[in-house]
Amino acid sequence: MIAERLAQAVRDGIRQIGEVLILPDTAEAPFALCHHRDADQLDRLERHRSPSAARDLSTWAEDGHYRFTKSELSLRRGWLMLLSSAEELRTALDLFYPAGVGLWLASQEGTLDVQHLREKLDRQTGMYRFARHLSAEGAQKLVADVCGPAHCCVKRILWQLDSETPLVDSEASRFPGHLPTGRPAIPLLCREACNHLVAEARRASKAEADARHA
Amino acid sequence: MPIAPKPDSALLIVGHGSTENPDSSTPYFDHAQEIRDRGLFAEVHCCFWKEEPSMREARFLIEAEEVYVVPDFISEGYFTQDVIPRELELTGPTTHRHGKTWHYTLPVGVHDSMTDLLLRRAREVAPEVDPATTTLFIVGHGTGLNQNSTKAIKDQATRIFESGAGYAAVLDAYMEEQPLIADWATLAQTPNVVVVPFFIADGLHSYQDIPVLLGIEPEVGPAASQREVFRHNPHALREKTLYYSSAIGTERHMADVILDQIADFDLTHRS
Numbered sequence: 018m019i020a021e022r023l024a025q026a027v028r029d030g031i032r033q034i035g036e037v038l039i040l041p042d043t044a045e046a047p048f049a050l051c052h053h054r055d056a057d058q059l060d061r062l063e064r065h066r067s068p069s070a071a072r073d074l075s076t077w078a079e080d081g082h083y084r085f086t087k088s089e090l091s092l093r094r095g096w097l098m099l100l101s102s103a104e105e106l107r108t109a110l111d112l113f114y115p116a117g118v119g120l121w122l123a124s125q126e127g128t129l130d131v132q133h134l135r136e137k138l139d140r141q142t143g144m145y146r147f148a149r150h151l152s153a154e155g156a157q158k159l160v161a162d163v164c165g166p167a168h169c170c171v172k173r174i175l176w177q178l179d180s181e182t183p184l185v186d187s188e189a190s191r192f193p194g195h196l197p198t199g200r201p202a203i204p205l206l207c208r209e210a211c212n213h214l215v216a217e218a219r220r221a222s223k224a225e226a227d228a229r230h231a
Numbered sequence: 232m233p234i235a236p237k238p239d240s241a242l243l244i245v246g247h248g249s250t251e252n253p254d255s256s257t258p259y260f261d262h263a264q265e266i267r268d269r270g271l272f273a274e275v276h277c278c279f280w281k282e283e284p285s286m287r288e289a290r291f292l293i294e295a296e297e298v299y300v301v302p303d304f305i306s307e308g309y310f311t312q313d314v315i316p317r318e319l320e321l322t323g324p325t326t327h328r329h330g331k332t333w334h335y336t337l338p339v340g341v342h343d344s345m346t347d348l349l350l351r352r353a354r355e356v357a358p359e360v361d362p363a364t365t366t367l368f369i370v371g372h373g374t375g376l377n378q379n380s381t382k383a384i385k386d387q388a389t390r391i392f393e394s395g396a397g398y399a400a401v402l403d404a405y406m407e408e409q410p411l412i413a414d415w416a417t418l419a420q421t422p423n424v425v426v427v428p429f430f431i432a433d434g435l436h437s438y439q440d441i442p443v444l445l446g447i448e449p450e451v452g453p454a455a456s457q458r459e460v461f462r463h464n465p466h467a468l469r470e471k472t473l474y475y476s477s478a479i480g481t482e483r484h485m486a487d488v489i490l491d492q493i494a495d496f497d498l499t500h501r502s
Contacts, residue, residue, distance in 0.1 A: 019294060072260060076253045085250040087283050111276075111292065115284035119291035132287070142313060208288070212281055213250060 024103035071112035165189025248282030255434035286318035305340035373405025416469035431480030
């Protein structure tokens with residue numbers, strides 16, 4: 018059971034995933050979650066008791082923009098989620114970081130398969146079919162420009178350009194999937210490029226084609 | 232049709248989602264929670280084309296060995312016939328893959344029970360009007376790329392007209408193909424007009440684009456969840472009285488349609 022394995026991981030010392038701090042055995046609940054930068058002001062935080070509140074809490078950033086990439090470093094602060102069971106903990110974390118726990122558990126047991134960027138782009142159809150024409154140089158630049166903590170994502174990229182071509186070194190390609198807080202953390206894992214990157218690949222591919230024909 | 236509990240199975244609701252408007256995925260989470268609360272499945276999850284979790288990530292959420300995949304889409308077409316099977320690696324109604332058995336149902340929008348939902352929504356939005364003096368529009372997106380995308384809407388308009396609900400006319404209309412919803416005032420011959428968007432979510436199209444096409448709004452406004460004042464029916468426009476409803480997918484009973492599609496799947500493929 019994912020919930021039980023998650024609870025065991027927390028008992029074994031896991032305390033963070035993304036920007037979310039995991040607090041076990043609090044005075045108020047078996048598990049509590051808050052923004053990791055709010056750890057020193059728990060008494061002042063707004064209480065939530067339903068794990069489904071995680072969707073609202075993670076939808077909008079502090080500055081009002083829509084966080085369509087949940088692993089963006091922009092989770093709002095000021096809330097404390099009190100959870101009564103491991104199942105509620107899992108439900109809340111799946112809303113903050115969709116499938117993040119399951120992907121990590123699969124990687125722990127060696128069953129997490131990876132799809133490289135070229136395979137992902139090659140399987141696109143419809144309006145995204147054009148993304149497959151992106152050059153290797155263009156793809157490498159795109160990953161450095163779109164992925165990583167400086168842009169919209171703090172996942173650890175597991176894929177390469179193709180099975181023989183690793184990503185060139187960049188902040189995005191070397192990011193470990195967890196923040197440098199010193200707390201034991203569940204890393205956020207990226208097993209294949211997201212559709213946001215595919216959409217950007219389509220745009221970059223068209224720009225390359227336009228430049229060639231200019 | 233009541234569905235027997237499936238305590239060893241998972242339900243995976245597939246939605247489109249959006250990188251621009253979070254209201255687009257709200258109904259999917261609402262439908263999932265509604266079904267979760269009924270305790271019919273071991274697990275209920277959502278996955279998306281444009282949001283997280285992606286379809287390829289969905290199997291890492293699911294523990295059950297049997298999974299019912301329900302496309303929470305209005306029509307059969309590019310997404311339900313190409314994108315979802317490709318992304319979930321489905322090869323037919325039932326696929327054995329990644330150690331699980333995946334059952335792939337038809338999209339919610341083509342189920343017969345949608346007719347009752349559309350009628351209910353039309354009555355709710357204009358409870359005081361006489362159907363005999365009213366034209367009911369069922370509005371879809373429409374695209375020249377796939378004829379199937381309008382079939383579900385045409386079928387529903389025909390069923391509603393033949394249902395005995397008494398509407399003077401029930402017409403299908405579209406944002407981007409003929410007949411255009413922008414021409415509603417000339418298409419309708421009655422003083423009252425009810426418009427029900429045949430979309431899953433009150434996202435960009437039904438909440439922001441269609442009101443401009445109808446003339447309710449002068450220009451595209453903010454997302455539903457970002458508005459402080461909600462619109463009020465009716466609207467006196469073009470010498471008619473217009474009632475505009477929320478997208479049909481926001482109807483709470485959509486959860487029942489999802490379950491109906493599963494019951495139909497079992498009847499067709501497993502009995």
